Amino acid sequence: MPNPSLLILPGDGIGPEVMAEVRKVIDWFDSNKNVSFEVTEDLVGGCAYDAHGAPISDETMELAQSVDAVLLGAVGGPKYDVLDFSLKPERGLLRLRKEMDLFANLRPAQCFDALADFSSLKRDVVAGLDIMIVRELTSGIYFGEPRGITDDNEGGRVGVNTQRYTTAEIRRVARAAFDLARKRGNKLCSMEKANVMESGVLWREEVTWVHENEYSDVELTHMYADAGAMQLVRWPKQFDVIVTDNLFGDLLSDAAAMLTGSLGMLPSASLGAPMDNGRPKALYEPVHGSAPDIAGQDRANPIACILSFAMALRYSFDMGQHADLVEGAVEAVLAQGIRTADLLGDEGSDPVSTAEMGDAVIAAMGEA
Template sequence: MSYIAVLPGDGIGAEVINESLKVLNAVEQISGKKYEIRKGDVGGGAYDKYGDPLPSQTMELIENCNSVLFGAVGGPKWDNLDPELRPEMGILKIRKKLDLYANLRPVKIFDSLKESSPLKYQLLEDVEILIIRELTSGLYFGEPKTTYNDSSERSAVDTMFYKESEITRILELAFKISQSNKLKLTSVDKANVLETSRLWRKIADELSVNYPDVQCNHMLVDNAAMQLITNPKQFNVIVSENTFGDILTDEASVLSSSLGMLPSASISFIPGESNLNKKSLYEPIHGSAPDIAGLGIANPIGMILSTAMMFEYSYNEKEISKIITDSVEKVINDGLRTKDITDSGKFCSTSEMGDAIYNQILLLG
């Protein structure tokens, strides 16, 4: 029996994860396999209940599971808490504790959604990008990280810190994925200004000798941000440090028409190599979207595609993963739209989208 820790979190996190539970139910029906679901509290809701965004009982649940499905955390209600108690600490601590150093964020553009993107249709032809974001180091974790309340004026510091081993393992993963899929690799940094980026670029150049068949280029992050929307076709695999990857993927979601469309897998192994006893976490790239929470209009597709990634990476069930992805594509091609991916004024609810995908999985399975 496989145990899945399900952590809905705050805002639309709980709404979209409900639709993933429908998908799990459909997968059980078509595969005959059972997945035991254990729900836990995380984020602002967990703080309200236990005074901790990652209570010990949730961590225990994670330690005993095979994989984690995560909704999203955060919201204005908790914005003024001490940094250690903020909901976002819930997810940051899980990533660190499970050493989930690689965050894979595929950017796929469904044909029938090209018209919903603000970009010109022809710019989106043949675009398929995998963004690999370093997830357990850099600006989000470096010390010192604090605010100084000096008598003359306030100041604050965050630290961008990377060890060679941290850079090497994420770049190796990116080279290996690019090599096995015969894809071009773009390493994004800010080597004209930042020391961490200069080390990053040096290590990338050293590693590239071991992967002569991978075409690897470097790009400064400000240029990459511009190129992503003016010439996205040039990218296959992008690898970058934590903060740059976070920002670039939100930007890349515009290509696929909405932030609600993009999934992610946070892993600590190289895909295709042994993942024995490695726990991974799957979450959409969006946050808790307080502006639409409770309205029943959130797009659950990023969450559902994250569930498809879970079957591929945690359970090696590539066929199941494909059935889920194909079901999403079929439902989209049939014209069903949540509010964020249509301008027509006619849209379905979160739950209607989940039901349609559920029914489609049963049909395809």
């Protein structure tokens, strides 16, 4: 069997710095576990625009379609704010998601015990938190037509975005969420706005159909998305897996991310249909942005990007034990009190650099 293939797209801002620490982890597996990857590196985002005049080139897109998994750092920066909407760095990421048909976005929110006091919520609310939000990623209001800004013939303008879902789109992301629930706590909560939106009524009906016909062994509940947001900050540990649409998933997953104390800690996976080799189309990326204010300063937290690679090990390469090794090393490092600047809070200790945090994770892997 050929080595699994991985396309690395460091992107902009702190993306190249955090991705350099992932490369250390990849090299460690090659040297210590005889696990090798065929790694290719290319451009996405603002750096791709600088090089090719587009946020992702057709050649890079073709490469992304051919590999087993894509690992992305971050895109964007103030330098590109003046660009037309179609050329902004974020359009490169959206093109990857859309053309690879990555319909299921997995956003874990896990609070490591060593960071429970770092959350803005009380320790007893977040300690031990481990939930997964499954967000539909290729449809809904971000892609529905008609869309745009037009004149209203009365001297003003009208902005239109269309919330649109089909039976097939809802059922496939629901199945992905039910499958995850079976492997975790066997509980799934579906969130929408069926009280005011017809798309929400359809969402609830179709998720219910999938439950009754294919996953009746999983406990299913329904909740309005606004009530879900409130419950996430009231008592998040009531949830195991949450499935929701593109817009609500965007909002709820960011709210859940901050329960853990730092966006710099959280990975994500975007999965599509299986390829010929049985592996899903997949893109992995940290939740945080490009953080241009600290780019190039060796201050960024690489843990989210490292944990994104751990998700790739788990979901693309069926290497669950290796994923456990990486995640356990991260937990061990945090338990030792090793912190980048974003994790210090009011503590008086000195932060470690991006590279030093990566080295600490590598050391912990070797000691496991």
